Every structure is written in C-alpha cells, then in structure tokens.
Amino acid sequence: ATGMRGVCQYYPGDRIQTNPSSEELILVADNIPKDLDKELEPYGEVSRDWNRLEDATVLIIRTDRKFDADDFSRASMLKLIITATHGLDHIDIEEAKRRAVVVERAPVRARAVAELALGIILALVRGIAYSDRKMRELEWVKGKVRGFELVGRRAGVISMGIVGREVAEVLKGIGMHVDYCDKYKMGGRSLERILRESDIVVLTSPLTEETRGLIGRKEIAMMKDGAILVNVGRGELLDLDAALEALEVGKLGGLGLDVYPKEPPFEDDTFERLRRMDNVVLTPHLGGSSEEAERRIVSEVLRIMGKWFGRRSEISEDMGILGSLNPI
Structure with a gap:
C-alpha cells in the first residue's frame, strides 16, 4: 500500500485486485477509438466525462491530454495510465512514480x-x-x-x-x-x-x-x-x-x-x-492517424488491461489481425 486512498503499488506480473462492478472507473480520452468502450466494459464502468477524474482508477489518453502533478492530486484513486503514444512527455512521470501509479504505453502507430x-x-x-x-x-x-x-x-x-x-x-x-x-x-x-x-x-x-x-x-x-x-x-x-x-x-x-x-x-x-x-x-500532427493504427490501439489497450487486471474480454478477430501488421 502507498498510504493514498485506493492506491497500491504493483509490479509487472502482479494482478490488480478489483471488483469491476463497483470499483473500477475507466476514463477514456475523446480521441481514443470509440470501439474501445464496449470492449472495456468487462473491467468496470467506462466514461469519457473527465469531470469524474477524482474517482477514476484507469486513464486511457493520448498526447493532447496532459497529465501533471495537479491532475494526479485530483485523481487520488488512480492505479493505471495507458497512453496510446510512443513518448511520455505529456505525463509527469516523477509524480506517477511518487504516487505508485503504473504508466503503460501502447506504441502501435x-x-x-x-x-x-x-x-x-x-x-x-x-x-x-x-x-x-x-x-x-x-x-x-x-x-x-x-x-x-x-x-x-x-x-x-x-x-x-x-x-x-x-x-x-x-x-x-x-x-x-x-x-x-x-x-x-x-x-x-x-x-x-x-x-x-x-x-x-x-x-x-x-x-x-x-x-x-x-x-x-x-x-x-x-x-x-x-x-x-x-x-x-x-x-x-x-x-x-x-x-x-x-x-x-x-x-x-x-x-x-x-x-x-x-x-x-x-x-x-x-x-x-x-x-x-x-x-x-x-501537417497537423497526423503521424499516427490511420485506420489500422486506431484498431491496433484497441487491441493493445486490451492486452495491457488483461496483463494488469486479468483477461476479461476477447480481442475480436479483425483487431487481432490488424494488431499483428506492425509487431514491436
């Protein structure tokens, strides 16, 4: 335990113990593929209402959603951040370490x-x-x-x-x-x-x-x-x-x-x-914007969720195929 409400320290291979019907709130950024929402439902409640940050346990974001020390202070229940990016410069990593919040990348673009x-x-x-x-x-x-x-x-x-x-x-x-x-x-x-x-x-x-x-x-x-x-x-x-x-x-x-x-x-x-x-x-930061990359984001986020929470949903066949186009 870290001493913060609802936040514990985990290491790769550990399972985050949750009760998805009542505890997990997964906040998803607006520019994350909408197809992901339904796939995440077995893990808990899924929302795109960032006014609920205080109760969120999982965040799924991209670079346009900056997450600094003030945001961490608000998100006292936070356990895991998944960023669909290659870099981490939009997240205060030192604050994440201090609060024992896991940060995972989904670099599939x-x-x-x-x-x-x-x-x-x-x-x-x-x-x-x-x-x-x-x-x-x-x-x-x-x-x-x-x-x-x-x-x-x-x-x-x-x-x-x-x-x-x-x-x-x-x-x-x-x-x-x-x-x-x-x-x-x-x-x-x-x-x-x-x-x-x-x-x-x-x-x-x-x-x-x-x-x-x-x-x-x-x-x-x-x-x-x-x-x-x-x-x-x-x-x-x-x-x-x-x-x-x-x-x-x-x-x-x-x-x-x-x-x-x-x-x-x-x-x-x-x-x-x-x-x-x-x-x-x-060009207006179009680098990662392709249909295939969007679908790979879905499959990679689900893989990461399964790693930390236990697999609770099946990756659809078409997403699995698209996810294998660009092995990393």
Missing part, C-alpha cells in the same frame, strides 16, 4: 508515422505540395519544378526507437541508403556525421530533457546545402527560428513538419512565416 514521413519527403523533393497549390491558383509551373529521386540518396534517422526503425525500413524500401544516430543503440553514427552526410534528415526522437532543442543553428549549419529536414518526433526537438533562417538563405532545401512546439501553432509568428514558404510542407 509507428508504421503510420513512417509512411507519413515518406509522404512529406516525396512532397518536398518532387514539389508535389507546391505544384498542387499553384495548380489551384491556375498557374502552370512545370518548368519551375525539378526535384530529385530518392534511390541512392542518403537519409539520416535521428533516434532508432520504434518509429525510427519503421522510418528506416520504409526509406530503405524505396532504395535510399539509411544511417542513424542513437546513443543507446549499437552501430549508429555520430549526430555530426549524420548531419554532414545526409540528403534527408528525419527526426523521430521522443522528447526528453536530453533531446529538447536537439537541432538548432549549430546543427543545421553542419547539414549539406540544400538538404531536407523532416520532423515527425516532437516539436520541441527543433529550433523553428533556426530552421526558418536556414530556409530563407537557402541552406535548407526544404522543411517538413508534422509536430510543433505548441499545437495548434496558428498564432506563432515563426509558423506564420513558414506557412508562406513554397519549400515547406506542414
């Missing part, structure tokens, strides 16, 4: 992120987004657009976690030479070497104090002239002011962003300047 990264790269190197805008303005820019093919080009992936591995696989599949930088993985190259040698650099790192501001003016200056920079990790990895300056002087050949320091970024002055540039592709 890596393939979706990787394919979006490839789409952004193609949009930049072949001028797809730029050409689309011009066609809608009734301007024929065929003679102004000359991109390059990806086969044989060098890509550098920053961080070889779950997302980084998928990005590397996708880029290798299209014929690129892929190197990576990750101090926690064997066989990688230094950040400086990746930046100096890569035609395309893809940021996939989670946000930690170590990776915050990872790419700034100094790092961009090391990159090849005309190189492409894509961020599908976390917005705070990249100094956007430095990237903007590099675009304006032609140091960077293109910039692709799916994540931003503040989301949505619409009132930010730097973003306002970036969105007017022809060699910039901007």
